[in-house]
Amino acid sequence: MTATIHQLGGARTPSLQPMLNLVAPEMNRVNAVILDRMQSEIPLIPELAGHLIAGGGKRMRPMLTLACARLLDYPGDRHHKLAAAVEFIHTATLLHDDVVDGSDMRRGKTAANLIFGNPAAVLVGDFLFSRSFELMVEDGSLKVLKILSNASAVIAEGEVNQLTAQRQITTSQEKYLDIIGSKTAALFAAACRIAAVVAERPEADELALDAYGRNLGIAFQLVDDAIDYVSDGETMGKDAGDDFRDGKVTLPVILAHSRGDAEEKHFWHNAMLGHRVSADDLAYATSLLRKYNAIDDTLERARHYGQRAIDALGPFAASAAKDALVEAVEFAIARAY
Structure with missing residues (x-):
């Protein structure tokens, strides 16, 4: 019988601890690769990269690579460098995202671009992208290189797509799902799929792990977009209401806007344009999301x-x-709970 979301965990709060326990020795090796490859003769590079990499992130994506390899009983060690490559891709996108979004916080700390400046954050992000490709090439598999390089391109496309949709209250649910499928889910999918490649498993296993990672990534981003309105900065590691102030048209906003009356639609239009972004406006927006069950949905x-x-x-x-x-x-x- 297939497990369901509602059956899992019982009275215990679900966590990543079982996965962390499963892969802890291997994660130490991955972290050693990360630490080694973020070094440079230019001191600013490891200093800035270390600010984010050592900033308490969950390391969920590289852990997924390791756990999927364990699922397949892979006995080798190729996945250690590839998991580090996955984390470098993720970290590079975070550095670039914070510059684009003008974020104040990341992983509960001051965003790197506010400390070191936007140019340095962008350039160190480029450095980490380059390091990730070095690790892919060292692995020697063209298939792995194709999967991870494609994911990198898709992530960038998703970020540009999100930029074009910013402040566009008429953004459709389909476009929103396309955006998060690219900017978030693509790397989850690739991180899982490459485990089947290094384990030399049939394509059916590759596709199954790709589907697992992709759907997990979409679920992960949907929850992120919901709790932006109902959580707090300490819990999320970023400022609550960032999406609202940035004019990001996420699914909760799309649902509340579509269900609202003319006056409420006008509010959302002005808010996404940046004309209604005070604390009171955020509180009103949150009340509309609750009124129309947009968070729950x-x-x-x-x-x-x-x-x-x-x-x-x-x-x-x-x-x-x-x-x-x-x-x-x-x-x-x-x-979210």
């Missing part, structure tokens, strides 16, 4: 994608790795 959509992620693991035999991967989905959803 977004989280229900996240549970739907989370269930699809769990279902994608169906072909794999029961194991501690599979349990940890299932609980990672439950953790992604539980962050």
Whole structure:
């Protein structure tokens, strides 16, 4: 019988701890690669990179690479460098995102671009992207290189697509899902899929892990977009209401706008244009999201994608790795509660 979101975890709060316990020794090796490859004769590079990399991130994406390799009983060590490459891609995109968004916080700390300046943040992001490609090339697999390089391109496309949709209150649900499928889910999918490549498993296993990661990534971003309005900066590691102030048209906003009356639609139009961004405006926006069940419906959509992620693991035999991967989905959803 396939596990479901609602059955998982029981009274215990789901966490990433089972996955972390599963891959802890290997994660130490990945962290050693990360530390080694972020070094440079230019002191600013490791200083700035270290500010973010050592900033308490969950390391969820590289952990997924390791856990998927364990799921497949892969006995080698190629995935250590590739997991580091995945984390470098992720970190580079965060550095670039914070410059684009003008963020004040990242992982509960002052954003790197505010400390070191936008030019340095962009350039160190470029450095980390380059390091990730070095690690891919060292692995020697053209298939791995194709998967991760394609993911990097898709992430960039998603960020540009999001930029074009910014402050556009008429953004459709389809475009929104396309954006998060690119900017977030693509790297989750690639991080999982490459484990099947290094384990030399059939394409069906590759596609199953790709589907698991992709659906987990979409669920993860849906929850992020919901809790931007109802959580706090300490919990999220970034400022609450950032999306609102930045004019990001996320699914909760799309739903509330579509269900609102003419006056409420006018408010959303002005808010997304940046004309209504005070604390009172954010409180009113949040009240509209609750009035029209936009937060709950977004989280229900996240549970739907989370269930699809769990279902994608169906072909794999029961194991501690599979349990940890299932609980990672439950953790992604539980962050909202």
